[in-house]
Amino acid sequence: MAQKNNDEQFKNVISHAKEYGFVFQSSEIYDGLSAVYDYGQLGAELKNNIKTYWWKAMVQMHENIVGIDSAIFMHPKVWKASGHVDGFNDPMIDNKDSKKRYRADQLLENKIDELYSELANFSAENKAKFEAFQQEILGLSDEGQAAWIPGFKDEETILDNEKYPFVDEVSWRFVKKGLALEVEMNLALKSENLAQLKDLIVDYKVICPISKTSNWTDVRQFNLMFSTQFGAMAEGSDEVYLRPETAQGIFVNFLNVQKSGRMKIPFGIAQIGKAFRNEVIARQFIMRMREFEQMEMQFFVRPGEDKKWFEYWKEARLKWHKALGTAPEKYRYHDHVKLAHYANAATDIEFEFPFGFKEVEGIHSRTDFDLKQHQEFSGKKMQYFDNDLNEEGKPYGNYIPYVIETSIGLDRMFLLTMINAFEEQDLSTEEKQDSRTLLRLHPALAPYKVAIFPLTKKDGLPEKAREIMDELKFDFNCIYEEKDAIGKRYRRQDAVGTPFCITVDHQSLEDNTVTIRHRDSMDQERVAIADLAGIIGKATSWKALLA
Ligand code: GAP
Numbered sequence: 061m062a063q064k065n066n067d068e069q070f071k072n073v074i075s076h077a078k079e080y081g082f083v084f085q086s087s088e089i090y091d092g093l094s095a096v097y098d099y100g101q102l103g104a105e106l107k108n109n110i111k112t113y114w115w116k117a118m119v120q121m122h123e124n125i126v127g128i129d130s131a132i133f134m135h136p137k138v139w140k141a142s143g144h145v146d147g148f149n150d151p152m153i154d155n156k157d158s159k160k161r162y163r164a165d166q167l168l169e170n171k172i173d174e175l176y177s178e179l180a181n182f183s184a185e186n187k188a189k190f191e192a193f194q195q196e197i198l199g200l201s202d203e204g205q206a207a208w209i210p211g212f213k214d215e216e217t218i219l220d221n222e223k224y225p226f227v228d229e230v231s232w233r234f235v236k237k238g239l240a241l242e243v244e245m246n247l248a249l250k251s252e253n254l255a256q257l258k259d260l261i262v263d264y265k266v267i268c269p270i271s272k273t274s275n276w277t278d279v280r281q282f283n284l285m286f287s288t289q290f291g292a293m294a295e296g297s298d299e300v301y302l303r304p305e306t307a308q309g310i311f312v313n314f315l316n317v318q319k320s321g322r323m324k325i326p327f328g329i330a331q332i333g334k335a336f337r338n339e340v341i342a343r344q345f346i347m348r349m350r351e352f353e354q355m356e357m358q359f360f361v362r363p364g365e366d367k368k369w370f371e372y373w374k375e376a377r378l379k380w381h382k383a384l385g386t387a388p389e390k391y392r393y394h395d396h397v398k399l400a401h402y403a404n405a406a407t408d409i410e411f412e413f414p415f416g417f418k419e420v421e422g423i424h425s426r427t428d429f430d431l432k433q434h435q436e437f438s439g440k441k442m443q444y445f446d447n448d449l450n451e452e453g454k455p456y457g458n459y460i461p462y463v464i465e466t467s468i469g470l471d472r473m474f475l476l477t478m479i480n481a482f483e484e485q486d487l488s489t490e491e492k493q494d495s496r497t498l499l500r501l502h503p504a505l506a507p508y509k510v511a512i513f514p515l516t517k518k519d520g521l522p523e524k525a526r527e528i529m530d531e532l533k534f535d536f537n538c539i540y541e542e543k544d545a546i547g548k549r550y551r552r553q554d555a556v557g558t559p560f561c562i563t564v565d566h567q568s569l570e571d572n573t574v575t576i577r578h579r580d581s582m583d584q585e586r587v588a589i590a591d592l593a594g595i596i597g598k599a600t601s602w603k604a605l606l607a
């Protein structure tokens with residue numbers, strides 16, 4: 061089968077997700093609600109299995125991490141303290157002709173990508189040199205970067221850099237422009253200089269993809285939090301927010317959990333839950349949604365030990381991803397050069413989606429910022445008394461812990477899992493054309509672990525098949541199917557990722573054996589019914605993933 065291009069592959073995954081009951085557009089019969097999705101019967105199973113994998117790895121495998129489930133509504137002051145009321149904004153710009161609204165930084169990022177696409181014309185060696193050069197520039201102080209721009213933008217300075225003699229002159233002009241824009245955009249975002257963002261959009265001739273004009277409004281800040289009224293009457297009642305991250309529910313419960321659980325530093329608090337963001341540019345299916353789910357863990361550590369734990373969690377989280385058997389080259393770290401004001405280190409774990417490498421998970425060293433803020437805004441002490449002895453033999457004493465956060469989007473992980481598993485296989489032989497669509501899910505994540513088929517609908521075979529199912533269903537999610545030819549039933553299960561299909565035939569009635577068919581290899585073997593639980597259990601066990 062011809063290799064599908066990335067766009068086509070992504071579209072196929074989306075339609076497959078709908079066709080087989082994984083993901084539906086929310087309120088579809090009313091033409092849908094933008095960037096809101098529902099998980100169908102198989103999507104809910106897959107999502108639950110991803111949650112279980114995360115929860116087991118983070119909570120049950122760590123004696124010093126516990127899980128909570130905090131409310132979506134929180135006191136409005138929480139969001140003042142966390143900085144979300146004042147700072148959780150996107151810079152927006154409208155095109156006056158198409159009346160479409162865009163994120164200013166995203167328009168500029170698209171332009172940067174367009175300019176960087178010329179890197180495809182560089183030799184591998186020059187591309188690597190450029191990337192080193194780029195890191196060097198982005199690693200400069202803000203002042204250093206600002207000082208660097210004017211000279212670099214000057215056309216005459218092209219190719220005068222002896223350290224990085226890029227040879228492809230035409231492409232280099234574009235790439236160089238891309239780097240200058242990246243630096244200018246970063247500086248404008250950091251200083252919240254909205255006028256400068258608008259100037260960049262105009263200077264770099266960014267046009268609206270709909271109207272194709274550059275008739276832009278000014279750039280304005282737009283807060284991403286959803287708000288609603290608390291109480292029966294909207295009038296006079298308090299405004300509350302739908303949480304934009306689950307992390308704050310952990311911070312405000314830090315002392316409750318520490319005291320009630322007698323937790324000793326270092327320790328973590330984890331939770332899985334919904335978060336809501338009024339994303340202006342919502343796109344790429346479940347990649348960027350307005351209602352989504354996060355799996356977050358805050359790890360509380362001694363000040364000064366934050367760097368060590370940051371490295372620990374960076375590595376541990378990538379290991380969690382790779383244990384699923386994903387090709388390692390599909391993942392990479394993206395260390396943040398620009399840091400949020402509360403962070404002293406941050407990295408993203410990125411996955412290569414069909415639309416490029418994108419963030420799936422963030423690991424952030426958040427210092428003591430959040431707990432300090434809550435201490436200030438609530439007036440309650442957020443300190444921990446550490447009676448362990450330091451190098452001088454004295455107790456560490458009272459301090460506000462530092463925090464390392466791991467934050468993964470459950471929906472993004474779901475999308476990653478579907479994309480990674482989706483395969484259209486050509487099974488044609490010289491005699492006939494044939495193909496199958498396969499979800500090569502890790503067996504532990506598969507919605508159904510086993511499908512049970514009677515070969516025919518008579519002669520006592522359905523009863524025998526039901527008997528096997530009634531035994532297995534306590535430990536494994538099973539599906540029973542008796543409609544259609546066996547080959548067709550196999551294909552349907554391949555398409556939803558079921559790792560095993562069991563066929564009950566006449567021989568089964570005589571000797572208590574069945575045929576078990578393996579999804580990936582399509583191999584079939586005859587096994588005793590008594591051995592089924594062991595075979596399925598071994599392949600789908602969490603232990604294999606977590607050990
Ligand atoms: N507490 C930190 C935090 O919320 P974030 O980088 O804004 O950090 C963490 O979000 C993760 O949540 C992201 O890596 C991504 O996987 C997921 N996420 C963020 N916004 C999302 C959205 N609109 N739709 C789906 N997932 C989203």
